[in-house]
């Protein structure tokens with residue numbers, strides 16, 4: 170079973186109320202077992218919402234609110250959902266296709282916390298949890314390898 174960022178499948182859970190629909194990811198999901206998750210809305214955040222970035226050990230939105238708890242709760246809750254779903258299907262989590270650069274789903278590079286569009290090395294909160302569990306992660310910017 171593969172973990173997919175929900176916004177890549179066209180769900181309007183992105184911060185601006187839109188989505189990041191990606192045809193290659195949708196095509197992949199037609200032929201593979203998957204679970205779609207959105208850690209931010211799972212953490213109680215609405216769509217639309219102000220953009221948020223990781224700054225140090227905190228997650229803050231553009232209006233200066235500290236959303237660290239929402240991000241952590243949503244990320245751990247989504248991971249638990251993935252584990253439970255995999256167990257219910259008697260499958261393993263084989264990998265994840267996550268939205269690049271997001272403070273939740275970004276992998277390898279994320280926005281740097283200044284809301285200036287600059288990137289820094291790092292993982293989003295949800296991606297980090299998956300990596301800690303040795304789950305292979307790619308973003309929608311890479312060719313799907315599975």
Ligand code: SF4
Pocket residue numbers: 174175176177182183184206207208209210268271273274
């Ligand atoms: S948290 Fe992840 S799935 Fe949800 S909108 Fe952001 S990038 Fe997409």
